[in-house]
Amino acid sequence: MNATPKATGPNSTGKLLYAQSGGVTAVINATAGAVIETCRRHKINVYAARNGILGALREDLIDTSKESTSAIRALAHTPGGAFGSCRVKLKSLEDDRAKYERLIEVFRAHDIRWFLYNGGNDSADTALKLSKLGKATGYDIRCIGVPKTVDNDLAVTDCCPGFGSVAKYTAVSLRECALDVTSMMDTSTKVFVMEVMGRHAGWIAAAAGLAGAGRDDAPHVILFPELTFDEEKFLARVRETVDRVGCCVVAASEGIRYADGRFVADAHAGTDAFGHTQLGGVAPALAGMVRAKLKLKTHWALPDYLQRSARHIASKTDVEQAQAVGRAAVEYALAGENAVMPVIKRVSDSPYRWKIEMAKLDQIANREKKLPRAYVTKDGFHVTAAARRYLSPLIDGEAPPPFGPDGLPKYVALKNAAVRKKLPPFETAG
């Protein structure tokens, strides 16, 4: 381990800044809660950036010391992003130099000595650049990436906090609606399509495959973004499944494309009777295709944000991993590490064992881990036993939130008290 920064220790005024980045998940707040609790044990105050990196640029910081112990504990079971997140990607140091410099200026103004950036590969890249700029400008800042993405597409780590819960939601929901479809197939819907997230990587689509194990179990067809969508083969498989099973349940990734590279969802976008562009999806496109070509009754579902915010059906494994990376990130930071990320290392599949290891951000930044071809059956329509071995432990265990007497989960809303600004405003646009 490197030398720790000067500002550390119980008498220090140095703060740790935590920021959430990109699409939120059912368990990103579990990471946040673990970060804050670990810091409190070390007597370090945590500032949070409101709305992710934008808050850091705008000097819009939240003082988490104003939150009660019970409120911070409740983050473990509250979905969404408690401090706000944003979809802002900083460009290269050259192209966005003013922004990177502003961040260092804000860090300096508030004596921020550790920066934890909770996100995907873009955030890992930003954290890496900041650590470099800190070194170059002589400001002692330790930048740690903290993994989070429902897409499960980060390099090095065995899996990503956030994924296990969306995977569990997807497999459970698919198993449930398949029972519905099967009950009614004699006179009603024959083909049901459920669209899942994952524009570039088919991890969530693969998780749908856990809903059934036998040849005739739903899902009968899975469509992965890593494979070219072949309409003819797809329709033939649907036809054959309906003939054999009586219905066909399809799990389709939002990101499937035709051979020419067009997204299936975009290719089928049309114009409605009012001249508005139809906001399509893969599910309605596939259902329309089946209805037009096979003349079968279809239904489709598009759970969208419901899938990534469904804390009520979160995976216990996922919650535990989300907390573990939060704790480890703080320990790494306080130990003086820089430009690293705690990652999940799988020790064994069954029984499932895992541990946290340290990885370098430059191994993670801007890389994307797609579903291995070995996880997809030869015909391209389902998952293999290897995929099941990988996926199954990630959805293991339930960790339901507490429910109130009103029948609803008791999710916490933080006070999010602002830290007094010390700097002139900064224009974040552009």
Add this chain to the structure above:
Amino acid sequence: MNATPKATGPNSTGKLLYAQSGGVTAVINATAGAVIETCRRHKINVYAARNGILGALREDLIDTSKESTSAIRALAHTPGGAFGSCRVKLKSLEDDRAKYERLIEVFRAHDIRWFLYNGGNDSADTALKLSKLGKATGYDIRCIGVPKTVDNDLAVTDCCPGFGSVAKYTAVSLRECALDVTSMMDTSTKVFVMEVMGRHAGWIAAAAGLAGAGRDDAPHVILFPELTFDEEKFLARVRETVDRVGCCVVAASEGIRYADGRFVADAHAGTDAFGHTQLGGVAPALAGMVRAKLKLKTHWALPDYLQRSARHIASKTDVEQAQAVGRAAVEYALAGENAVMPVIKRVSDSPYRWKIEMAKLDQIANREKKLPRAYVTKDGFHVTAAARRYLSPLIDGEAPPPFGPDGLPKYVALKNAAVRKKLPPFETAG
């Protein structure tokens, strides 16, 4: 109570036939399980019609005595329709005489003395007609309706088994995705639309209102099928909400219509680039409208069958009521009642107390209970305190299914062993 039919008692060979009808729910099998368990205590064998009334017409019956005690018990936590259901509505006695007579013939061939039809107002009507035909033809059959519908639109009963669970799913999901939207609204989605079931009655849409209580809590706008959709007013309300809150979360019933009677979903149906009719929905139509007119970033969800099959987030109250109507229906049948339905009578709102009462099928058949105007705020965009008092107890309590080591709910698949046929085939088409 009337005299009991001859065939009853421990030495009888008389059977009870149970059939599921229409769209299935998360708890219709809880009713089925209660029916079978109650009959087993009375030493009465239960036959189930495969795929609802079609199975009865086709003499395709299932012998539930082949199922183990634990399998029947597991019905309490298994969604879908365990014996299959169908969307077949019998017409008047005159128009469909051959079918009604066939049913009596099947009852006679298998010594079916009690018929329990688990469905909505159509099924109540069928059960009523069969009871009349039984009397007219001198065949002693007792027909009992058993309430079930996610739409909550049955007359007389205070609520319908199946509704409480979809209401809970809707309120929980909306609360969760609202946290997601709120976290990201600074740079991402400003308007989120969640489409819910309920083509004619706005009960499920109203349940979405339970997700928040304050003025600025989601959902900010609810669209009910009982009220005319006014595009201008809707867009103004969305605009105003985004300006005030930063985002706007909309819960929209699939059945909203324009003043001229057209469904909003149909009015916006278009043609895709391939010339296929777009299988629209209200959610994409509203999202398209907001994007075109207000130039705001939108997202939408359409959970479709997921909402009515989500046994994992069922309401405990709903499960208990589903079981109670099943038990009561058997007791009524064995006591010799005819053309009745067990209904739920609310005794008090808070603490919530309810009991089962007997209602006449002719008070229920073919009627539809819409959301009272008093449950909707004057502006038409939210629910009132009266609606909350009614709805809140129905989503109270959790009743999660058991989960396996694979992280998935352990739903039961019955053997569904067929009863040997005794009659020539019957043409059910037409």
